[in-house]
Structures are given as C-alpha cells and as structure tokens.
Amino acid sequence: MLDTLVDAAGRIDPALPLDAQVDRTHEAMQAYGFATLVYDYTPVPWTHDGAMIAPSLLCLRNAPDDMFARWCDDGYYQRDPVQQVAMRTHAPFTWCYRDKAGTVINTVIDDSHRPVVEYLRDSGMVYGATVPLHMPGGGYATLTGICRGADATAEAEVRHRLADFALLAHVFHAGAFARYDPSAHVTRAVSLSARERECLQFAAEGLTAKEIAWRLNRSIATVVMHLNAATRKLGARNRVHAVTMAVHYRLL
Amino acid sequence: MLDTLVDAAGRIDPALPLDAQVDRTHEAMQAYGFATLVYDYTPVPWTHDGAMIAPSLLCLRNAPDDMFARWCDDGYYQRDPVQQVAMRTHAPFTWCYRDKAGTVINTVIDDSHRPVVEYLRDSGMVYGATVPLHMPGGGYATLTGICRGADATAEAEVRHRLADFALLAHVFHAGAFARYDPSAHVTRAVSLSARERECLQFAAEGLTAKEIAWRLNRSIATVVMHLNAATRKLGARNRVHAVTMAVHYRLL
DNA sequence: GGGCCAGCTATCATTTCTTCTAGGTGCGGC
DNA sequence: GCCGCACCTAGAAGAAATGATAGCTGGCCC
Numbered sequence: 001m002l003d004t005l006v007d008a009a010g011r012i013d014p015a016l017p018l019d020a021q022v023d024r025t026h027e028a029m030q031a032y033g034f035a036t037l038v039y040d041y042t043p044v045p046w047t048h049d050g051a052m053i054a055p056s057l058l059c060l061r062n063a064p065d066d067m068f069a070r071w072c073d074d075g076y077y078q079r080d081p082v083q084q085v086a087m088r089t090h091a092p093f094t095w096c097y098r099d100k101a102g103t104v105i106n107t108v109i110d111d112s113h114r115p116v117v118e119y120l121r122d123s124g125m126v127y128g129a130t131v132p133l134h135m136p137g138g139g140y141a142t143l144t145g146i147c148r149g150a151d152a153t154a155e156a157e158v159r160h161r162l163a164d165f166a167l168l169a170h171v172f173h174a175g176a177f178a179r180y181d182p183s184a185h186v187t188r189a190v191s192l193s194a195r196e197r198e199c200l201q202f203a204a205e206g207l208t209a210k211e212i213a214w215r216l217n218r219s220i221a222t223v224v225m226h227l228n229a230a231t232r233k234l235g236a237r238n239r240v241h242a243v244t245m246a247v248h249y250r251l252l
Numbered sequence: 253m254l255d256t257l258v259d260a261a262g263r264i265d266p267a268l269p270l271d272a273q274v275d276r277t278h279e280a281m282q283a284y285g286f287a288t289l290v291y292d293y294t295p296v297p298w299t300h301d302g303a304m305i306a307p308s309l310l311c312l313r314n315a316p317d318d319m320f321a322r323w324c325d326d327g328y329y330q331r332d333p334v335q336q337v338a339m340r341t342h343a344p345f346t347w348c349y350r351d352k353a354g355t356v357i358n359t360v361i362d363d364s365h366r367p368v369v370e371y372l373r374d375s376g377m378v379y380g381a382t383v384p385l386h387m388p389g390g391g392y393a394t395l396t397g398i399c400r401g402a403d404a405t406a407e408a409e410v411r412h413r414l415a416d417f418a419l420l421a422h423v424f425h426a427g428a429f430a431r432y433d434p435s436a437h438v439t440r441a442v443s444l445s446a447r448e449r450e451c452l453q454f455a456a457e458g459l460t461a462k463e464i465a466w467r468l469n470r471s472i473a474t475v476v477m478h479l480n481a482a483t484r485k486l487g488a489r490n491r492v493h494a495v496t497m498a499v500h501y502r503l504l
Numbered sequence: 505g506g507g508c509c510a511g512c513t514a515t516c517a518t519t520t521c522t523t524c525t526a527g528g529t530g531c532g533g534c
Numbered sequence: 535g536c537c538g539c540a541c542c543t544a545g546a547a548g549a550a551a552t553g554a555t556a557g558c559t560g561g562c563c564c
C-alpha cells in the first residue's frame with residue numbers, strides 16, 4: 001500500500017497540497033482495515049502547568065460531521081484517553097473502548113474521559129490504532145486509524161499490519177508537515193507581537209535591556225516596555241520566568 | 253520476529269536487564285538481515301550552539317572492538333552522517349555508503365564525515381537502516397541495523413522489512429528506556445550541584461533570590477552564590493541566560 | 505593530614521530590573 | 535472618522551541582580 005503513496009525514495013510527492021496528501025493516505029489506510037482517519041498536530045503538547053493544549057491542526061476523513069467541533073472547540077481532545085497515552089509514548093499502539101478490552105488506554109480511562117468514550121461508542125468507533133509522531137524540537141502529531149464496526153477478524157488484521165501502518169504514518173507526516181499553513185506551527189495558547197518575541201529572544205541569549213536597545217537601535221524604555229508586555233501576556237512573574245515560559249511555548 | 257520478543261500486550265519483559273533486552277533485540281534483528289546492532293541514547297541531542305553531543309548510552313552488538321571508543325571518545329558520533337540525518341527526522345530510513353547510492357545520507361556527506369565513512373567502508377558496514385526515536389520531553393535515541401557484505405537481494409529485503417524493523421525498534425526502546433542506569437538520563441555536557449539546580453529551578457519558576465532564600469530557609473547570600481555559580485558553570489551571561497541554558501540541557 | 509569541593513554566611517558598590525506615570529505616531533478594521 | 539493595537543520615547547523610585555571580597559564547616563579522597 002505504501003508503494004501507491006510514495007516515490008522511489010520513499011517520499012510523498014512534495015508538490016501535493018496537505019489535503020490531497022491526507023486524502024491519499026486515507027485511501028491507503030483503507031487497505032489496512034481503517035475506515036476513519038484522524039490526524040492532528042500541535043507544536044506544544046501541554047501548557048506550563050500540565051494541561052493538554054488543543055491541536056493547531058486537525059484533519060478528519062470519513063468522520064462524523066460534529067467530530068471536528070467537539071474535539072477542537074468542546075474540549076474533547078483534552079479528554080481523549082488515546083491522546084493522553086500518545087502524548088507520553090513513542091511506540092504505535094492499538095486501542096479499544098470495549099469493557100475489559102485490555103489495551104493500554106483501558107488502564108487510564110476514568111470519569112473525565114466519559115464524554116469522549118460515550119461519543120465514540122455511540123458512533124461505532126471503538127477500535128483503532130494510533131501512531132504518536134514526536135518530532136525533533138518538540139512538535140507532536142498523531143495519525144489514528146479507526147475501524148467501523150470491527151469484529152475480531154478485522155482487529156487481528158489491524159494488529160498484524162500495525163508496523164506497516166506506523167511506517168505509513170511517518171512517511172505521511174514527513175510530507176504533510178512540509179505543507180502546513182504557517183499558523184499550524186505556532187501554538188494558539190499564547191500570542192506575542194513580533195517585537196515582544198524579538199526582545200525575549202535577545203533576553204534569552206543573555207542580553208540586558210540596555211544591550212538589546214543598543215542592538216535594535218531603540219531606547220531602553222521601548223525595550224523594557226516590550227519585555228514587560230511579553231511578561232504580562234505570558235502571565236509570568238518576572239523576566240526569567242517569562243523567558244522560561246516563552247521557551248516552553250516555543251515562541252523563540 | 254516481534255512475537256519472540258514481546259508478550260501478548262506488545263511489551264518486552266520489564267524485568268529483563270538492559271543488556272538482555274539488547275541481546276534479544278539483536279537476535280530478532282538478524283531475521284531481518286542485520287548482522288550488527290547499534291543503539292544509542294542522549295537526553296540532549298545538541299549543545300546550545302548547535303554541536304552534536306555524544307550519547308550518554310551506546311550499545312553495540314557484533315561490532316568491531318574499537319567502534320565504541322571511536323564513537324564515544326574520538327568524536328565519530330558527531331561526524332556520523334546517519335546521526336546527522338536521524339537527529340532531524342522522525343521517519344525510519346535506509347542508508348548506504350556506496351558512491352551514488354541515492355539514500356538520504358548521500359545528500360549530506362561532506363569532508364567532515366570522511367573518517368566515519370572510511371571506517372565503515374573498511375569494516376564492510378556500508379548498508380543499514382536506522383529508526384530515529386524522538387521522545388516526549390526531548391530525549392532521543394536511535395536503533396540502527398547494519399548488514400555485513402550486503403548484496404542487492406539483502407538490501408531489498410531490508411527495505412521490504414523496514415516497517416517491521418521500525419516497530420521492533422519502538423517496542424525495544426520503550427522497554428530498554430525503563431531499565432536505563434540513572435547516569436544515562438543526564439547529559440554529561442554540563443554538570444551542576446543539586447543545590448545549584450534547585451535554585452535555578454526556583455528561578456525558572458519566577459522566584460527572586462530573596463524568595464528562594466525564604467523558601468529554602470537559607471540566606472540570600474547563599475542562594476545568590478548558588479545561582480551565580482550555576483551561571484558561571486553554564487557559561488551564561490546572566491540569570492536569564494543561565495535558566496535558558498539549563499532548560500536547553502534539561503537540568504531542571 | 506592535607507587538599508578539594510559543596511555548602512554556608514556576610515557586606516558593599518554598581519548596574520539592572522520592576523513598577524508606575526505620562527505622552528506620542530501609524531496602521532488596519534469597522 | 536473612530537477605535538484598538540503595536541510600537542515608540544521619557545523619567546523616577548524602589549527592589550533585585552551582579553560582581554567582588556572575606557570568612558567558615560563538613561565530607562571525601564589521596
């Protein structure tokens with residue numbers, strides 16, 4: 001199946017737009033037994049105090065119409081046990097929402113996950129496989145394939161093809177990532193102006209406000225104003241804290 | 253082959269020591285056509301100024317006797333084009349050191365890589381596959397399988413089995429990582445005392461030296477001394493810079 | 505026993521940061 | 535045309551950071 005997707009060097013056609021790459025990958029996944037594709041990316045997986053951050057990119061194929069809004073706007077992403085597991089592991093895994101299923105998500109499911117579990121059960125999306133895709137630099141994506149109405153035979157086939165699916169996911173993500181819209185590369189959790197980020201970047205490199213002012217050919221008061229504004233937007237207590245949070249959110 | 257390595261839940265026996273897990277994995281890799289296993293891990297892949305950092309863990313099986321010393325002590329790791337590529341991608345890849353081979357490393361090889369290329373060619377280790385293993389939190393490992401004296405048929409078999417090898421690598425690393433010696437989890441590039449790290453941790457959280465002193469029930473002068481000592485050890489210009497570097501090297 | 509290192513305390517002068525107040529221009533969207 | 539935002543400049547007071555000096559104890563290793 002991978003052969004239909006990639007060229008001789010093992011890459012997806014880089015000229016293909018993101019949506020087309022998702023479509024092609026969805027087609028290839030159907031041969032592995034998956035009906036539904038879920039692909040998401042976040043440059044920063046969680047806030048500085050440990051809460052999951054909604055993804056900056058979510059692509060669905062053959063999914064219920066309301067799934068996008070529920071995951072992005074209604075907080076389902078943060079309550080998704082599959083995401084909770086994927087965020088902390090690098091190995092691909094299968095999952096099942098049936099009682100006593102014995103997959104890794106069954107060990108983490110609790111009451112906070114109930115809306116997601118019920119929604120997926122009601123939609124008949126109880127079995128699937130997920131490939132966590134942790135990137136150099138901290139960005140993080142997942143590609144999930146979901147079976148519809150899977151029986152034991154289909155599930156065994158999915159487990160059997162997990163390796164192929166995982167490789168497909170890596171190849172797809174490498175190609176897709178190159179076609180992201182610039183907005184997907186920055187977290188929406190925090191937003192700073194260009195000057196604020198620039199001043200913080202210099203501060204992170206060890207320059208004082210006085211030195212930054214000299215470097216930018218601006219007054220000290222201007223630089224201090226930008227640094228203080230950034231500190232306030234980040235909810236930081238001082239400049240050290242602000243820079244630490246800016247690094248965390250990959251704003252530098 | 254994976255079936256001989258993992259239990260029903262897809263995990264390696266967590267009671268197995270690291271060396272035994274490496275041995276078992278090496279055995280499984282032989283079925284994929286690999287004679288040599290190279291496994292390495294580094295909590296921090298590169299210095300703050302972009303140079304590669306030698307791994308804190310390197311395991312070899314069926315490799316030349318001097319390979320460990322060359323990679324760890326003689327700087328070969330930093331000159332390894334396979335490492336250079338693996339550090340910046342997440343997708344598994346095959347590589348070949350023959351002229352005009354067309355694999356991804358051939359596009360990055362230059363004169364700085366010559367010692368490594370010559371050494372591997374002389375050792376008959378010119379074809380292999382590598383699985384980059386980027387972890388949540390920034391740690392990074394690779395599992396490499398190398399064919400000895402591979403011909404076109406063996407190489408095609410390796411490419412054909414790349415998906416299975418990649419899944420094996422993920423499963424193995426998940427198990428191996430849990431059995432690391434504590435020293436493998438910290439970079440040797442930088443070393444701070446426990447108190448220095450503690451004070452920097454508090455500073456990163458936004459506390460002033462006065463507040464840290466109160467929190468630790470120590471004098472302000474003591475805390476300032478620790479913060480300044482840490483700043484000096486890190487080669488930082490001031491406290492903001494020191495905290496930024498401490499975050500980079502994952503000392504907090 | 506001596507040396508080295510980690511950890512501790514103290515003081516002082518200078519520089520920098522933080523907080524506050526007060527004012528301006530330019531641009532884009534409604 | 536108005537409003538909001540980004541960016542700009544300036545000054546002042548108090549707090550904190552930086553750099554330097556000077557001294558101590560305890561533990562570990564040779």
